[in-house]
Amino acid sequence: VKVMVCVCVLGNAWLWDWVLNKTCFGILVLVDNVIADVVFTDISADDQQNGFLPGKAVPSKKSNLGQASELAQKWAELAKDPVRLVNSIKRQGTVLPHLKQCEVFIKVHDLNGSTVLPGLQDAHLHIAILGERAERINLSHCHSISEIQQVLCDALRSLKQGMWCIGYDWDHEKLEERRPPTRSELDAVSIDHPIFIFRVCVHVGVGNTQALKTCNVPTERPVSLLPHLPAGLCPPSEDAAQYLVGYDEVTGSATGILRESMCYNVEEVLRKNATFEQRFTRIQRGIHACLRVGLTAVQPNDARAWDVYTELHKKGNLPIRVHLTVPYAELGTEYAPEHPYCSLDDMFRCQRVKIFADGSLGANTAALSLPYRCKHNTRGILNHSQQSLEEMMSTASREGFQLEVHAIGDAAAYCVVRAFGACGLGREHRSILTHCQVLREDVLDVMAREQVVANIQPSFVVTDAAWIKKRLPDSLLTHAYVWKTLLSRGIPCSGGSDAPIETMNPFRGMYDAIYRDVPHDSEAEVFKPEERLSFTQALHLYTRGAAYAGRCETTRGWLAPGYVADLTIVREDIVNYPHLMRDILPEQVWVGGIRRSEVVELLVAIKKNGEFVVVEFGQLMWMLLAKILAMDSVKAYNALFNAARDILDIWEREAATKFRSKLKLTTQTFKGSIVSQGYFILVLLSAVPGIVYAASSMVYDQHYSIASVIITSSLIVGASIFNLWFVRREAWMRECELSQCLKQILHRYSSLEESWSLPSSHYTDVDEFHPSASCPYIRCIRDGTIVGLPSTLLVRNDFVLMASGDRTPADVRCDRLQFVLSIIKEVTPNDLTRPRKTLHFR
Secondary structure, three states: OEEEEEEEEEEEEEEEEOOOOEEEEEEEEEEOOEEEEEEEOOOOHHHHHOOOOOOOOOOHHHOOHHHHHHHHHHHHHHHOOHHHHHHHOOOOOOOOOOOOEEEEEEEEEEOOOOEEEEOEEEEEEOHHHHHHHHHOEEOOOOOOHHHHHHHHHHHHOOOOOOOOEEEEEEOHHHOOOOOOOOHHHHHOOOOOOOEEEEEOOOOEEEEOHHHHHHOOOOOEOOOOOHHHOOOOOOOOOHHHHHHHEEEOOOOOEEEEEEEHHHHHHHHHHHHHHOOHHHHHHHHHHHHHHHHHOOEEEEEEEOOOOHHHHHHHHHOOOOOOEEEEEEEHHHOOOOOOOOOOEEOOOOOEEEEEEEEEOOOOOOOOOOOOOOOOOOOOOOOOOOOOOHHHHHHHHHHHHHOOOEEEEEEOOHHHHHHHHHHHHHOOOOHHHOOEEEEOOEOOHHHHHHHHHHOOEEEEOOOHHHHHOOOHHHHOOHHHHOOEOOHHHHHHOOOOEEEOOOOOOOOOOHHHHHHHHHHOOOOOOOOOOOOOHHHOOOHHHHHHHHHHHHHHHOOOOOOOOOOOOOOEOOEEEEOOOOOOOHHHHHHOOOOEEEEOOEEEEEEOEEEEEEEEOOEEEEEEOOOOOHHHHHHHOOOOHHHHHHHHHHHHHHHHHHHHHHHHHHHHHHOOOOHHHHHHOHHHHHHHHHHHHHHHHHHHHHHHHHHHOHHHHHHHHHHHHHHHHHHHHHHHHHHHHHHHHHHHHHHHHHHHHHHHHHOOOOOOOOOOOOOOEEEOOOOOOOOOOOOOOOOOOOOOOOOEEEEEOOEEEEEEOOOOOHHHHHHHHHHHHHHHOOOOHHHHHOOOOOOOOO
């Protein structure tokens, strides 16, 4: 079979080296989907003193692009012979296709001093919920229950009768009332719509009467709640069942509060009513959000998602690697594979089962060995009895699945590690304890002995530090959030975000692991400063640690020959200045040897009157793209086209206005500055007698003539300055009006819910476009198929978009697009839509 093999060489790069635990200047060679070679270049101390450092432009004398080109030619020759190629990559287990005949494509990339890290991974998050958030109401900014009610009322205006209204991210700790909302307060918003609002932890929520009835929750306290629970929900006791639903202690009426499994049941009801297309769109939206922040692999816990991820992978629409973890309840159903699954290209795996042992600290439902300090006689919830927990683990293990168990409280963690031992799950099974927020010495001993993986979320320290001492007894604080202790005890650790509970940005996760929520130069109190991690330890969590948790540590997490070509590239020198990670995004993201995301400049050509008109959108359009990327491809590109057309019309009108103003025919300018114009004329008229007097005085008295000239000149200059200021003010106001018009257009086509302002002078990352086969009139030409042209080209009969990632000047980009337009007529529609078609422009 004759195929194309791509040899990509990344030169002038600072590469992370796990041996030295620092970045070294060098060259990275990628062949197809693996790293083939890593070559380091010696840098002297004098060079570093002269500013030759990561994040700085590489001096021409130190550039290694010449050596990179030589390496590219060398590996291109090796790639023509698959046997020699595999033997040349000095690592056992390297998997490359055995090809009879190859065509080799070469591309050398100049990173110009950027830092290359092993691809960052998130070991625990919820992509489906992340995608759902775009369709729900954000309540995180609300500071009172009345604010929550007002936000929900505003949202209901756009919903049809009887539709669900879902809110998220309220926190009673931030509300004036210092308590959750109630059912009656949500009934005051609407009795026709089911309303349910999730607390920030997602383990607790509040619903109105309509929502409780829809979910079959009794609105009056029954004698026993067990018969009313959803099928498959078996709490260990009646007391545990009663705690799942909130009832007023005096009246016995439901308060609207649902906890843990009953809260998850609301999500289950919502997902049952969702179509496959809706679930597909939400997950795709979440995946693109992960790609934008620099993740190359994710390990999501998503319910009713197996069929969606399977379809995404089948269509080639997974830009990052996915290790799906399914809920235990879905084993044996259509939403889980019969046996652990791994695709041939290793882009999609489903080999893990999730069990919830307890709740959350914020909701007082995490199972503790001692009562909560803020709620006496309450120790949280154990979702399963010990026997039930062991039976579930045994069932999943017999089917070959890896186990991941949610355990936040120390009592839950103890029950889980006990169950691991009872089921014979040792280090070879690589069982995972997720969250590990409150532990004990005996739990740490078992985790170290059996090598139980600690799946931690460093950003939890940020959220919980404000109130953790109010909730936990002093004796339990000793082993709370002890990330460094876990690593020092030799316990395998992986890093995750639990997004959308915390941000899925891995750089912020590493920042929180290092600084624990306090800016690097602050003297503020840090919760357990002795548990701060170094940069190397933080990076380990999101690379090698996450790879170990996903059972792929032999192929991911290193920049070394034989490992997959998954890279996260940043411009900043975050190794020596880790505080920069607080608010950064990646420069490029590579997965499987393909550049998936980069800094992008956009040019759009709209056909008007039979000719293409070029408009540069640059820093503006990324905000629109960031909102529509996860939409259906046809709708997304139609929205982009319509927005571009409208903005072009406005810009043309603005250009015409500026032209008329140059001719002094603009009525707006004339009316707006009539005061200054009149003042200027009056000053000139009043200056005439002074000029006459000054001229006559020159004959008789030199002193008075100089004074009169100075006074008259000052009046004229003052009037001119005032007039100039007023006209410039009018121009600035017109610019503001233009910005408002652009905002309205972007809101119209991207359905933005939050308010934002236009960027000033910075860039951000936008995913490369990868249209699906359902979009036949658009063809995405990836980087490498057109030498010397930008990475992405979208072509439609009346619309051409060009995305350039090389930060070239605007005039150069415009010339490139004009060049593309000049040859578009020579390319047939079939050429543009044919899969993997390489277009050679001359």
